[in-house]
Amino acid sequence: MSYTDKIKDVIESSDVALFMKGTPSFVMCGNSDRALQALRRAGASVTAVDVLPDPQIRQELSAISGWPTIPQVFVKGELVGGADIVEELEQTGDLAETLRAKLGDDYAAAQDEKTVALA
Amino acid sequence: MSTQPLRDLLERAFPDATELDIVDRTGGGDHFQVVVTAPSLSGLSLVEQHRRVYEALSAPLGDGTIHELRIKTKGAS
Numbered sequence: 801m802s803y804t805d806k807i808k809d810v811i812e813s814s815d816v817a818l819f820m821k822g823t824p825s826f827v828m829c830g831n832s833d834r835a836l837q838a839l840r841r842a843g844a845s846v847t848a849v850d851v852l853p854d855p856q857i858r859q860e861l862s863a864i865s866g867w868p869t870i871p872q873v874f875v876k877g878e879l880v881g882g883a884d885i886v887e888e889l890e891q892t893g894d895l896a897e898t899l900r901a902k903l904g905d906d907y908a909a910a911q912d913e914k915t916v917a918l919a
Numbered sequence: 920m921s922t923q924p925l926r927d928l929l930e931r932a933f934p935d936a937t938e939l940d941i942v943d944r945t946g947g948g949d950h951f952q953v954v955v956t957a958p959s960l961s962g963l964s965l966v967e968q969h970r971r972v973y974e975a976l977s978a979p980l981g982d983g984t985i986h987e988l989r990i991k992t993k994g995a996s
Contacts, residue, residue: 831987867966868973868980869988884990885965 804860806918807849811864814847815903817874819861823915824848834883835871838890843908844899853919876902920948920984925976932975933957938993949986954993961994968992 810817816839822828824836824846839846851858851870862868865879873880875898880886889895899907922941929939938956953972960968969990979985 866970868977879966881966881969885969888965888991 816844819872831883832871838886952989954991956993
């Protein structure tokens with residue numbers, strides 16, 4: 801079976817999608833954690849997807865995004881980057897600015913977190 | 920792997936680089952941090968800048984030689 805449609809659906813329908821190793825409550829990789837923490841500090845409502853249950857998820861995700869590594873962060877369907885970029889954007893203040901520009905001034909008003917299982 | 924093969928790949932991909940810094944973060948030869956500053960990166964988004972680095976290092980990334988890669992890019996010299 802293919803995950804491509806499900807992956808695209810999460811990317812398109814989520815304000816902030818985070819494809820990561822593990823889940824927010826049980827992070828399995830330091831870089832996934834760096835991205836998650838930066839997004840939390842920025843007040844983002846994160847929809848998390850664990851890529852570990854099936855290696856095919858990661859393969860199909862990278863085919864869609866053209867990005868070879870995990871984590872991958874999307875805001876309103878657009879790839880923002882991996883952990884390095886998200887942290888760099890946080891340091892320059894551009895992360896909150898990007899979230900505000902794409903999601904509106906009150907994007908952080910109701911911060912929540914959810915996990916979507918693809919497999 | 921040592922940092923030299925990565926430096927060679929990056930020098931080939933960014934002949935105009937004014938800064939190329941490659942650090943073996945753990946000493947184990949598979950966790951690297953690279954810093955690339957090159958005028959040819961100017962005007963590109965961070966996503967596009969990092970994509971150029973991934974492309975330059977696609978061979979060692981693809982065969983698992985690089986287990987983890989941290990990237991810092993700058994466009995201006």
